[in-house]
Amino acid sequence: MDDFPWLTVIGATPLLGVAVILALPRGRDLLVKQVALLTSLVVLGLTIAMCARFEPAGARFQFTEAYDWIPAFGVQYAVGVDGIALVLIALVAVLVPVVLLASWHDADPVEATAAEAAAASERAVVARAAASTGGGSTRVATVEGPPAGGALRPGRSVKTFFSLLLVLETMMVGVFAATDVFLFYVFFEAMLIPMYFLIGSYGGPRRAYASVKFLLYSLFGGLLMLASVIGLYVAAGDQLASGTFNFLALTQLELSTTHQVWLFLGFFLAFAIKAPLFPFHTWLPDAGAEAPVGAAVLLVGVLDKVGTYGFLRYCLPLFPDASRELAPYVIALSVIGVLYGALLAMGQKDLKRFVSYTSIAHFGFIGLGVFAFTTQAQTGAVLYMVNHGLSTGALFLVIGFLVARGRTRDVDAYGGVAKVAPLLAGAFLVAGLSSLALPGLSTFISEFLVLVGSFQRYEVATVLATIGIVLAALYVLLAYQRTMQGPLNPVHARMPDLKGREVLAVAPLVALMVFLGFYPKPLTDVIEPAVRCTQADLGFSDPQPDEGEGVESDAPTPADCQTTGER
């Protein structure tokens, strides 16, 4: 079974599902949904099987495959995973079925009331006028009611919605699995298109604005990265036998610090926009708020992780000198992000923007962990990526369920919901507590590791970041109090509680958060060796190597880090 192309099969399965969905006859919406869910479950099963075969002590990259793709450019279709990529692919595989379940009715055609139809035609007129100045749409309206356009909105095709989600899954697996820098770039950019359509076609009232902002920010970052990717290729051509985009070969380059700094900046800006790090974050609150809930979970839970993953996987090993040189600045941005995100989250009236800002704070923590250059901090950062995906995913889902019931994203319109929908309130509380890193839930461990690991190198920054924890407790509990506690808003007196499908979507996330909160070892075992390889690429050793947690014995030597699992 060792030769089984795990990654290609996992990546291609969703596309197979898309083909089946597109072949289905019109009007079989339920069947479309079932096929999509089944496909994502198959992917999950395959991913679990692959994870079981992963050897933490083995080669750095496992399940590798490499074929020539465009030899004229020296591009290979080369995939493989180390521990970091593995856990992120697992996160993707877990989140997609959850998202599909949660978005079950998001693309259903909606009957429009007369008033809404009138509003729609008015909007069309405005759009005609706005067409000449740009894809503007009407200004903010926090009502998330069914956007209307005639009796039944045509074009909100269920088929397209679920196909886009599955295509996105392929791209997400590909971006983490790529070991060819060019291939990584291709997935990095191509991933934008399905998300662009998900936000633009199925999003909230300001969807056009949000989707274009998202696309342009990301495209711009991507182009900067492309420049660096080509720069790397040229440098490889000068130093090695021929130009290459192979990741391991590229880590062997000897570049001057100045050269490294320029190339580093190209990658860094792309990832900083993607992650997003302060001050490149302004697209996220818009995109997160306007995206349909399922897409928002994937956007913040996975797509943004590509940024932080990129820091760790590409910026650090490829440009070690530049990383060391610029780390203090990145740390500063990260800490600002932690505090800024937390403060703005506290002030948000819009629930989905609120979650987006909490994420900006969390990405600050991840950035801190990555650039602290200690094994503990980086392990914590990777763990944080997974846990953040689970906890913020859960938070977005719960808020999505709440908004679907209350028809508004405005915090003040709610109150006392816990009295009528205890399950919903409970799920909100657990997700929120996980977001503020309560001990016993998974995020606590990752946040703790990041802070302990970073303190060894950046004391002041870490102390400042710790304030973010206090702020997190404030913003989460305030939001909970405003929506779930207090007097019941009579409008919501008949709000139904979570239904079976919704419980089924949230339950796995809650279970995982609790389980990993008590027993994170399966993850850390896989992550640590990969992180040590990154450290070796950087030429860094931990400040107090003897304070590790009994992992020195199986720490791989740098030589191991150059191997792949090819047999």
Place this chain on the structure above:
Amino acid sequence: MPVDIESVPVAYSAILPMLLVLGAAAVGVLVEAFVPAARRRVAQVVVALAGLVGGLVAVVALAGEPDRLVVGDAIAIDGPTLFLQGTLCLLGIGAVLLLSESSLDSSGGDIVSSAAALPGTREDLRLAESQGVQTEVYPLAMFALGGMLLFPASNNLILMFIALEVLSLPLYLMAGLARRRRLLSQEAAVKYFLLGAFSSAFFLYGVALLYGYAGTVDLGGVREATLLAQDDDLLLYLGLAMLAVGLLFKVGAVPFQAWTPDVYQGSPTAVTALMASATKVAGFGALLRVLYVGVAEVRWDWRPALWAVAILTMVAGALLAVTQTDVKRMLAYSSVAHTGFLLVGVVTLDTDGLAGTLFYLLTYGFTTIAAFAVVTMVRDSAGEATHLSSWAGLGRRSPLLAGTFALLLFALAGIPLTSGFTAKFAVFQPALDDALPLVVVGVVASAVTAFFYARVVVLMFFTDPAPDGPSVAVPSGFTTAAIALGAAVTVVAGVVPQPLLDLAQSAALFTR
């Protein structure tokens, strides 16, 4: 005094592609004279397609043979010639398919039957609704295509001028043949003709000066003269500059781009498709030959000027496209920007750059022809609805058509997994070594172009349809085939580009 004219041997097999296409054009004229009106259209389409397919087959048959100069060294049969001639035949087939579309317009075609009627007169209004069709457009298109096949193959500046005129004159006329919006169309024709004639004069003057410098109009002879470069090169540089004006005009480079938006907008869309794709391919072919074969030895003297043109073209094209509100004008300015990207490949002046440029020309041609084909299908009562606002919500009503257009726009923007990305990569990568600033400008300009392409996608998919918006006409198989061909090349050259890249690489050597 009797002039002793030496007759040159003509290698008919080597110029067979051109003979077939021009022959089909001549047959088309005869068809016009002798075939009864009712059957003329079918006969013309068959003749035109047969000529182009025959030309394509002839090109493929020639591909294995060694490079050589034929017809008294006036025509070069080499890799770039054959690659571009093959591309032109394919694009020509696409354009003829679009021309022969008859079921989109209620009156049976977008070509007016009598172009001489004054706009706004009663005669003109009658023509707009009459069922009369005009089939002379097919031989005109074939003559233009014949000239285009000859243009990049010309190794002799006089022959190149003749090819330029053969390809230009029919196009001037065809620009004025739109059935709807006659005034715009006639303005386009006049503008194109006046500016085109002016640029031809520049070209011819340039040829004269180069003859004064080199004593020959053979590109090989010009090259030999530059090898013995004297101090008084004024004739060479003046001549080259004037020659370049003529060529850069045809490909729509800044500062000779002013005609593109008006002409692209006013011409019948099928003719615009032909101009935007095939003319650009032919024009770049000739430009490449002049630069690579004729004056490559003095490249250090002219490259700075071409750098400046490339930068101006990319920046102006991208920025001006942002403010457009008409689909055809937007595509026109975007074609200007793409001319700039192509020039980046041209200034590289090595095999990789040449291969990249050839690849770019091919993929860009197909994407463009399909994009204009989509434009022909979106209609309201007054013909094509080209104002961007009327495209709002198109994705809701015709997801397949809008999806295809989105794909083509993403390709033009250079999103990975489409041909546009591969092509941009193929021209930018060879330029990195010694033209880094050009690549930087190119990347930034690409980002700007992405903005207005994304804006159209927003309009189509994320905006509610206007109540009285245009409808998508149901095309016959012709238009569908042209769109399918363009979209297929766009996807295939994006996902598995290697065979095409290999082909371009193996073709990237000029014979001298």
